Amino acid sequence: MQLVDETALDELALGAAVLGTGGGGDPYIGKIMSRQAIRDYGPIQMLSLDELADEDLVVPSAMMGAPTVMVEKMPSGDDVLNAFETISRYLNQPIRATMSIEAGGLNSVVPLYLAARLQIPLVDCDGMGRAFPELQMVTHTLHGLSATPMAMSDERGNTLLLETIDNLWTETFARSITIDMGATALIALYPATVAQLKECAIHGTMSRAREIGRIIMNARRQEANPVDSVRAALDGFLVFEGKVSDVERRTEGGFARGDAYMEGIHEYEGKRLRLSFQNEHLAARIDDQFIVTVPDLIAVLDAESAEPITTEGLRYGFRVAVIAFPCAAQWRTEAGIELVGPRYFGYDVDYIPVEERLGS
Amino acid sequence: MQLVDETALDELALGAAVLGTGGGGDPYIGKIMSRQAIRDYGPIQMLSLDELADEDLVVPSAMMGAPTVMVEKMPSGDDVLNAFETISRYLNQPIRATMSIEAGGLNSVVPLYLAARLQIPLVDCDGMGRAFPELQMVTHTLHGLSATPMAMSDERGNTLLLETIDNLWTETFARSITIDMGATALIALYPATVAQLKECAIHGTMSRAREIGRIIMNARRQEANPVDSVRAALDGFLVFEGKVSDVERRTEGGFARGDAYMEGIHEYEGKRLRLSFQNEHLAARIDDQFIVTVPDLIAVLDAESAEPITTEGLRYGFRVAVIAFPCAAQWRTEAGIELVGPRYFGYDVDYIPVEERLGS
Numbered sequence: 154m155q156l157v158d159e160t161a162l163d164e165l166a167l168g169a170a171v172l173g174t175g176g177g178g179d180p181y182i183g184k185i186m187s188r189q190a191i192r193d194y195g196p197i198q199m200l201s202l203d204e205l206a207d208e209d210l211v212v213p214s215a216m217m218g219a220p221t222v223m224v225e226k227m228p229s230g231d232d233v234l235n236a237f238e239t240i241s242r243y244l245n246q247p248i249r250a251t252m253s254i255e256a257g258g259l260n261s262v263v264p265l266y267l268a269a270r271l272q273i274p275l276v277d278c279d280g281m282g283r284a285f286p287e288l289q290m291v292t293h294t295l296h297g298l299s300a301t302p303m304a305m306s307d308e309r310g311n312t313l314l315l316e317t318i319d320n321l322w323t324e325t326f327a328r329s330i331t332i333d334m335g336a337t338a339l340i341a342l343y344p345a346t347v348a349q350l351k352e353c354a355i356h357g358t359m360s361r362a363r364e365i366g367r368i369i370m371n372a373r374r375q376e377a378n379p380v381d382s383v384r385a386a387l388d389g390f391l392v393f394e395g396k397v398s399d400v401e402r403r404t405e406g407g408f409a410r411g412d413a414y415m416e417g418i419h420e421y422e423g424k425r426l427r428l429s430f431q432n433e434h435l436a437a438r439i440d441d442q443f444i445v446t447v448p449d450l451i452a453v454l455d456a457e458s459a460e461p462i463t464t465e466g467l468r469y470g471f472r473v474a475v476i477a478f479p480c481a482a483q484w485r486t487e488a489g490i491e492l493v494g495p496r497y498f499g500y501d502v503d504y505i506p507v508e509e510r511l512g513s
Numbered sequence: 514m515q516l517v518d519e520t521a522l523d524e525l526a527l528g529a530a531v532l533g534t535g536g537g538g539d540p541y542i543g544k545i546m547s548r549q550a551i552r553d554y555g556p557i558q559m560l561s562l563d564e565l566a567d568e569d570l571v572v573p574s575a576m577m578g579a580p581t582v583m584v585e586k587m588p589s590g591d592d593v594l595n596a597f598e599t600i601s602r603y604l605n606q607p608i609r610a611t612m613s614i615e616a617g618g619l620n621s622v623v624p625l626y627l628a629a630r631l632q633i634p635l636v637d638c639d640g641m642g643r644a645f646p647e648l649q650m651v652t653h654t655l656h657g658l659s660a661t662p663m664a665m666s667d668e669r670g671n672t673l674l675l676e677t678i679d680n681l682w683t684e685t686f687a688r689s690i691t692i693d694m695g696a697t698a699l700i701a702l703y704p705a706t707v708a709q710l711k712e713c714a715i716h717g718t719m720s721r722a723r724e725i726g727r728i729i730m731n732a733r734r735q736e737a738n739p740v741d742s743v744r745a746a747l748d749g750f751l752v753f754e755g756k757v758s759d760v761e762r763r764t765e766g767g768f769a770r771g772d773a774y775m776e777g778i779h780e781y782e783g784k785r786l787r788l789s790f791q792n793e794h795l796a797a798r799i800d801d802q803f804i805v806t807v808p809d810l811i812a813v814l815d816a817e818s819a820e821p822i823t824t825e826g827l828r829y830g831f832r833v834a835v836i837a838f839p840c841a842a843q844w845r846t847e848a849g850i851e852l853v854g855p856r857y858f859g860y861d862v863d864y865i866p867v868e869e870r871l872g873s
Contacts, residue, residue, distance in 0.1 A: 311678055
């Protein structure tokens with residue numbers, strides 16, 4: 154068992170934003186909410202799946218929508234509770250713990266906020282080992298687990314309960330509802346037992362996030378190179394160093410979509426990186442050649458501090474380092490590639506693991 | 514208590530299509546479904562509100578969406594049950610009866626089908642005394658009754674439960690979900706007790722519909738003028754006689770919207786009628802002068818047989834009689850006009866009761 158106090162929260166939120174590959178929401182808002190909840194209710198218990206009973210029920214909580222809007226529309230806190238309590242009443246059985254459905258700036262800390270408020274533990278796992286833009290894109294789907302019953306709520310007090318025939322339908326309905334709610338919604342979904350999560354979840358994501366955060370903070374303190382420290386810790390690769398020269402961005406179908414362009418510096422001088430995103434970074438191309446794609450992770454970090462930059466935070470002139478690192482093994486199966494590989498997102502290219510492309 | 518057998522069903526469906534003012538769905542599909550259900554399960558009990566106990570719970574059932582699509586996508590029957598059973602489980606108390614939320618070709622008979630299948634009575638009332646395109650447009654709203662909990666289902670087996678802060682939000686979410694479901698959905702909503710319905714519902718709408726159907730059928734048999742018979746029975750007015758010269762139609766935001774144009778014959782020779790619709794007929798203009806608007810009823814009837822023509826059935830060359838008649842008194846209050854008057858639908862004109870405009 155770990156206790157998540159304010160220091161652990163800062164580390165966790167920082168590291169989760171790296172795993173969030175530009176998405177999963179703005180870490181700043183989530184951190185403020187969770188810090189306040191920890192101050193009011195005390196540190197949060199974080200348990201591994203092995204510390205829970207197999208029959209215990211776990212319900213993830215998250216925020217859904219375009220991160221661009223999340224920045225402007227901060228959750229009230231009560232709306233987070235509202236979705237969770239709606240599903241709790243509907244399931245009509247005690248919920249033992251909550252968990253993060255995806256690593257990411259906001260979606261790693263929303264469940265922490267909930268855990269603090271409800272005085273329940275957070276489970277040290279998630280459903281992606283990173284962030285993805287659509288809600289069927291979790292390892293639960295690979296194991297045939299249903300996203301529903303799912304509850305959604307907004308800040309006004311509207312709630313909806315979904316029961317769908319598959320997780321793609323859940324995404325379809327939930328996306329439209331999210332748009333009607335003003336582009337963001339609070340959600341509780343994928344109820345599962347600990348026994349099911351032992352099979353399907355990505356174990357240890359939260360402690361991994363915390364470890365990444367700690368490494369970056371230590372490197373900054375020791376005046377080492379934080380980008381290099383985090384790259385090494387993740388068995389990752391430096392893809393590019395450069396300056397953001399253009400960002401094309403549109404909120405479309407409830408997503409923040411677009412492309413960012415960067416002009417190379419140092420050894421990348423004269424080269425151009427194109428980074429495509431849909432809430433999360435999906436693919437990086439150097440001079441029109443694919444160099445990394447989903448499901449492997451692409452993180453854009455401030456070149457000096459290794460502060461992860463979200464897709465909505467990318468701005469002209471930023472000096473950045475782009476690193477890439479391997480996704481969880483579950484995503485590299487045939488079913489995994491079908492669900493979250495480059496072709497699903499419309500890129501006419503096969504998935505090649507990042508270490509095959511960039512390893513020497 | 515009345516028993517609705519196959520003959521009564523034919524009369525009711527015909528008369529309800531007149532009250533449906535061009536909307537409320539295609540009567541043919543609903544009639545086939547209900548006839549089969551009556552054959553399989555026997556005639557349906559139709560009770561007045563006074564024949565039920567005040568505390569009895571009543572849940573209306575209906576189809577939502579663009580009638581244009583309903584014609585091509587016939588409900589399976591099981592999807593009608595699905596929405597109703599979802600709300601029944603959620604309410605967790607016995608539902609004594611069902612009712613029609615609106616008079617209309619399909620939405621008068623969907624509850625009959627359900628009543629036959631579930632062997633429960635149909636209540637002789639509705640929430641409009643006619644049909645309207647949006648689901649907050651019921652007399653329940655005027656009395657502060659909530660549309661939710663509301664259940665929605667599609668033919669695939671997806672179901673959703675809504676709990677909203679007002680009935681306009683219900684419409685917003687339900688409309689998006691309907692579009693995702695393929696432009697039509699089966700719904701169960703506005704749960705209410707008999708005591709509440711005594712206050713808010715339009716009483717006797719179903720027996721009125723049946724009476725209208727009977728009058729038309731009798732007139733046809735007696736070779737009288739069915740258009741004139743139904744007009745007289747409704748205290749209505751002949752607005753126009755003519756030939757359909759043009760129909761502009763678009764499915765937009767989940768609605769069938771458009772305008773139909775008619776060239777006058779007989780005493781209307783040389784005049785032009787413009788009829789605007791959003792699922793239902795909303796306003797009629799002769800030579801650009803408003804002559805009838807919502808909430809009063811506009812029915813387009815075949816000039817010979819008085820067969821009501823739905824907005825999606827209007828075709829070039831049809832010879833039609835357009836009649837108009839007064840809406841229920843509840844719609845003529847200030848709150849009623851605000852909810853369903855011409856300005857809500859974007860017409861810059863005050864509501865003037867049809868008998869003031871056309872009465873002599």
